[in-house]
Amino acid sequence: MVSYYIGVDIGGTSIKAGVVDEAGRIAGEADLPTGADRPQEVVLKDILRVAEAAVGAASLARADIRAVGVGSPGTVDSETGVVLYNYNLGWRDFAIGPMMSEALGLPVRLENDANAAALGEAVAGSARGASSAMIITLGTGVGSGFVIDGSIWTGCNSAACEFGHMVIAYGGRPCTCGRRGCFEAYASATGLINMTREAIEAHPNSALGELARREGVVSGHTAFDAAEAGDPVAQGVVDEYTGYLACGLASLINGLQPEVISIGGGIGKQGEGLLVPLRRRVEEETFGEKREGQKRTRLVSCTLGYKAGLIGAAMAAR
Amino acid sequence: MVSYYIGVDIGGTSIKAGVVDEAGRIAGEADLPTGADRPQEVVLKDILRVAEAAVGAASLARADIRAVGVGSPGTVDSETGVVLYNYNLGWRDFAIGPMMSEALGLPVRLENDANAAALGEAVAGSARGASSAMIITLGTGVGSGFVIDGSIWTGCNSAACEFGHMVIAYGGRPCTCGRRGCFEAYASATGLINMTREAIEAHPNSALGELARREGVVSGHTAFDAAEAGDPVAQGVVDEYTGYLACGLASLINGLQPEVISIGGGIGKQGEGLLVPLRRRVEEETFGEKREGQKRTRLVSCTLGYKAGLIGAAMAAR
Numbered sequence: 001m002v003s004y005y006i007g008v009d010i011g012g013t014s015i016k017a018g019v020v021d022e023a024g025r026i027a028g029e030a031d032l033p034t035g036a037d038r039p040q041e042v043v044l045k046d047i048l049r050v051a052e053a054a055v056g057a058a059s060l061a062r063a064d065i066r067a068v069g070v071g072s073p074g075t076v077d078s079e080t081g082v083v084l085y086n087y088n089l090g091w092r093d094f095a096i097g098p099m100m101s102e103a104l105g106l107p108v109r110l111e112n113d114a115n116a117a118a119l120g121e122a123v124a125g126s127a128r129g130a131s132s133a134m135i136i137t138l139g140t141g142v143g144s145g146f147v148i149d150g151s152i153w154t155g156c157n158s159a160a161c162e163f164g165h166m167v168i169a170y171g172g173r174p175c176t177c178g179r180r181g182c183f184e185a186y187a188s189a190t191g192l193i194n195m196t197r198e199a200i201e202a203h204p205n206s207a208l209g210e211l212a213r214r215e216g217v218v219s220g221h222t223a224f225d226a227a228e229a230g231d232p233v234a235q236g237v238v239d240e241y242t243g244y245l246a247c248g249l250a251s252l253i254n255g256l257q258p259e260v261i262s263i264g265g266g267i268g269k270q271g272e273g274l275l276v277p278l279r280r281r282v283e284e285e286t287f288g289e290k291r292e293g294q295k296r297t298r299l300v301s302c303t304l305g306y307k308a309g310l311i312g313a314a315m316a317a318r
Numbered sequence: 319m320v321s322y323y324i325g326v327d328i329g330g331t332s333i334k335a336g337v338v339d340e341a342g343r344i345a346g347e348a349d350l351p352t353g354a355d356r357p358q359e360v361v362l363k364d365i366l367r368v369a370e371a372a373v374g375a376a377s378l379a380r381a382d383i384r385a386v387g388v389g390s391p392g393t394v395d396s397e398t399g400v401v402l403y404n405y406n407l408g409w410r411d412f413a414i415g416p417m418m419s420e421a422l423g424l425p426v427r428l429e430n431d432a433n434a435a436a437l438g439e440a441v442a443g444s445a446r447g448a449s450s451a452m453i454i455t456l457g458t459g460v461g462s463g464f465v466i467d468g469s470i471w472t473g474c475n476s477a478a479c480e481f482g483h484m485v486i487a488y489g490g491r492p493c494t495c496g497r498r499g500c501f502e503a504y505a506s507a508t509g510l511i512n513m514t515r516e517a518i519e520a521h522p523n524s525a526l527g528e529l530a531r532r533e534g535v536v537s538g539h540t541a542f543d544a545a546e547a548g549d550p551v552a553q554g555v556v557d558e559y560t561g562y563l564a565c566g567l568a569s570l571i572n573g574l575q576p577e578v579i580s581i582g583g584g585i586g587k588q589g590e591g592l593l594v595p596l597r598r599r600v601e602e603e604t605f606g607e608k609r610e611g612q613k614r615t616r617l618v619s620c621t622l623g624y625k626a627g628l629i630g631a632a633m634a635a636r
Contacts, residue, residue, distance in 0.1 A: 075605070132474060146573075148466075155575020156450060157613040162605050166569040170487040170499075170562065179603060181488075244488065251484035255464075257473020285497060287393070287480050295475040 004060060006051050006068040006106075007120075007314030009113060009306075012036055012088050015043075016306065017050040019058035019065070020314035024124025026307060028058025040094045047096075048103050067107045068100060069317030071116030071309045078158050081110040109317040113309055115152040115161055118145020120312025121262050125304040130259040134252055135302065136163070138220075138245075138267035141176065142184040146256065152316070164188070168248050186244035189220035189266050192237075196223045199237045207231035220267050228273070242274070246281035253286045253297045264302030271301050322378060324369050324386040324424075325632030327431060327624075330354055330406050333361075334624065335368040337376035337383070338632035342442025344625060346376025358412045365414075366421050385425045386418060387635030389434030389627045396476050399428045427635040431627055433470040433479055436463020438630025439580050443622040448577040452570055453620065454481070456538075456563075456585035459494065460502040464574065470634070482506070486566050504562035507538035507584050510555075514541045517555045525549035538585050546591070560592070564599035571604045571615045582620030589619050 002021050009016045016031040030053030032046050047070075055062060074086025081097015101108040111119070118135035127133035127147070137143035142164030146153040154160050164184035165177055172181030173191070185191050196218050200209045208226040211234075212218050223241070226234030249261060267274065279299050286297075304311060320339050327334045334349040348371035350364050365388075373380055392404025399415015419426040429437070436453035445451035445465070455461035460482030464471040472478050482502035483495055490499030491509070503509050514536050518527045526544040529552075530536045541559070544552030567579060585592065597617050604615070622629060 144573075153574070156577040156615065157575055159605055160573065160575035162572040165572045165605065166484070167486055167565050168488050170490065170504075170565055172488065177605075186488075247485050247488055254480040254483045255462075255478065256471070257475055257478035259474040287477055287483065287495075297474065 003066050004058070004064050005314035005317045006054060006065055007116075007310035007312065007317070008047060008051055008068065008070045009116065009309030009313055010034065010047065010070065010072045010089075011113070011309075012073070015047055015050045016310050017047075017054035018307070018310040018314065019054050019060060020311050022318065024120070024311050024315060026311065027060065028054050028056070029310075030054040030057050034089070036089050040089070040091050043089070044096065044099060048100065051100075051104065062104070062106075065106060067109065067317040068104060069109045069111065069116065069313035069315065070096060070100065071111050071113035071313040071316075072096065073113045075159060076110050076112050078110055078154060081108060083110070107317070109313075111152065111313060111316045112145075112158075112161070114143030115145040115154070116312035116316055117143065117264070117308040118147050118161070118312065119150075119152050119315050120304055120308035120310070121264065121302050122147035122312075123150055123315045124311050125308055126262040126300050126302050127260040132256070132258040133260040133262060134163075134256065134258045135262045135264060135308075136249070137265035137302075138187060138263065139189055139265035141190070142188045143265070146258070163248075163252060166248060166251065168244065168251070183244075183248040186241070187248055191244070192220050192223065192241045192267060193218050195237050195240055199223070199233050203233045206233035208234040208237070221270075224270055224273065239277075242277050242281060246278055246285060249278070249282050249299070250285035253282065258297055259295070260298045260300060262300050262302045264305075264308065268302055275299060275301060321384050322376070322382050323632035323635045324372060324383055325434075325628035325630065325635070326365060326369055326386065326388045327434065327627030327631055328352065328365065328388065328390045328407075329431070329627075330391070333365055333368045334628050335365075335372035336625070336628040336632065337372050337378060338629050340636065342438065342629045342633060344629065345378065346372050346374070347628075348372040348375050352407070354407050358407070358409050361407070362414065362417060366418065369418075369422065380422070380424070383424060385427065385635040386422060387427045387429065387434065387631035387633065388414060388418065389429050389431035389631040389634075390414065391431045393477060394428050394430050396428055396472060399426060401428070425635070427631075429470065429631060429634045430463075430476075430479070432461030433463040433472070434630035434634055435461065435582070435626040436465050436479070436630065437468075437470050437633050438622055438626035438628070439582065439620050440465035440630075441468055441633045442629050443626055444580040444618050444620050445578040450574070450576040451578040451580060452481075452574065452576045453580045453582060453626075454567070455583035455620075456505060456581065457507055457583035459508070460506045461583070464576070481566075481570060484566060484569065486562065486569070501562075501566040504559070505566055509562070510538050510541065510559045510585060511536050513555050513558055517541070517551050521551045524551035526552040526555070539588075542588055542591065557595075560595050560599060564596055564603060567596070567600050567617070568603035571600065576615055577613070578616045578618060580618050580620045582623075582626065586620055593617055593619060
């Protein structure tokens with residue numbers, strides 16, 4: 001008999017749920033807008049509705065479900081199921097695990113959302129089969145999760161895996177965390193957009209500047225698109241960005257030598273266009289013997305997309 | 319019946335061996351100069367002599383020994399017992415494990431020396447009883463080892479735990495590894511000495527400058543000594559150094575949240591004089607809830623001194 005789990009992924013814009021089997025396959029999905037400005041108790045009701053809807057979409061009954069996994073942004077305590085603090089949603093001491101468990105009559109496992117997505121990619125996605133994997137999500141911020149033998153590394157207090165706030169440039173660019181020089185301030189889409197804007201300001205008549213004006217917006221794709229079209233200013237931005245990204249990844253490899261690093265998030269969608277030059281730079285900056293047969297960290301793209309979060313949450317509930 | 323292990327610590331200046339019981343207590347010790355300029359096969363003979371001498375010093379016979387652990391600097395392959403590369407000793411593809419095993423008739427486990435020292439501190443020293451510990455050695459370089467549940471984290475290829483080469487200042491001070499801005503280039507004794515020299519050059523008439531001239535040398539203690547005597551220039555150096563050190567430690571904590579970080583090496587001997595301001599700065603730069611009852615990484619001094627390497631090598635052989 002197949003065992004099913006509900007995986008819930010709470011995002012800033014939508015709540016997604018999926019019914020997932022033991023191997024990480026989705027049997028049914030549902031979603032609703034998060035409505036982040038509402039009180040946390042009201043959001044909880046929608047979380048429960050989405051979970052129920054996913055069970056319906058899978059043509060299953062609640063009795064077919066063994067457990068629920070929830071991925072939430074912010075600082076979470078997986079032991080107690082409490083979201084301690086979440087800046088974007090304004091949550092504080094939200095006992096979402098116990099509350100959902102009571103409402104659904106099922107065990108609930110709470111994880112940080114980035115950790116859950118990492119677990120999804122590690123167990124059922126791009127790093128499937130690897131004994132250790134680091135998942136790096138390049139979006140508005142830099143999310144990260146370190147998975148050892150199918151378990152998320154949580155450290156002594158469930159607060160680990162904030163590798164986006166590893167400082168790579170002492171005293172450098174301001175970060176949303178209030179410090180300076182964090183990996184996130186450079187390697188996130190936000191960091192790339194800042195670098196792109198600065199290049200446009202310095203070279204307004206470049207093809208990069210023209211593209212930005214034509215599109216009316218600077219995004220994490222602008223520099224990549226203009227570089228691909230042959231603009232040297234845009235190529236400079238891509239090189240600068242890739243240099244910082246490689247720097248942070250090299251530090252993680254020199255420190256932890258995971259079997260796989262999977263790159264996801266909006267910028268991760270560049271795929272091999274990003275990964276080919278990135279691998280070359282990372283290779284230059286990492287230790288370990290570079291001879292035939294010697295294992296080296298594989299740098300790959302995430303494959304599950306938005307589904308990583310809910311699959312991983314479900315996997316965490318196993 | 320007590321089980322004994324030989325632990326060997328190969329350093330740049332001396333080879334140390336100890337006979338160690340299961341709990342990490344030393345029953346006998348011996349050492350010899352390394353003679354690093356000699357061919358590796360000649361050094362091997364002295365390594366075997368030191369191991370035998372330690373057994374004699376413990377008033378034991380070789381039959382009382384269950385296994386041998388060896389800590390070697392450089393890149394080692396613990397699976398095969400081969401030192402792949404060691405710059406300082408000029409070693410390349412040195413099958414020290416199999417060779418020692420044949421000569422002694424005992425199983426031999428090879429580890430990187432910093433990893434072995436970390437294991438010693440984690441299992442039998444300052445981090446005894448912790449489920450996860452990071453040991454950071456502030457000497458000529460910055461050594462590091464990450465120990466989870468009594469095992470050294472080696473990554474996918476035995477090359478992990480080079481946290482000294484985590485870049486904290488992109489494009490910054492040159493590092494011995496050929497890159498720029500590594501944690502080691504700032505937080506090592508060498509980094510501190512460079513900062514001290516620069517301050518003396520800028521302020522030759524400071525008490526710091528006078529102390530250096532009187533002692534005829536600038537060491538890792540010069541700035542600490544002059545700062546303790548009240549010199550503001552020296553205090554500036556100590557603050558600068560502590561800032562970089564805190565930056566790197568905060569990145570490690572935000573990423574891994576180990577239960578304990580133990581600080582060792584020459585600079586580590588400053589003890590609480592270093593740790594008190596360091597804890598304050600690290601606290602400012604780390605995440606995780608700071609409320610009552612929430613576990614946070616403990617920052618402590620290493621306690622085993624030079625014995626950590628040989629005790630840890632022996633523990634690795636268990």
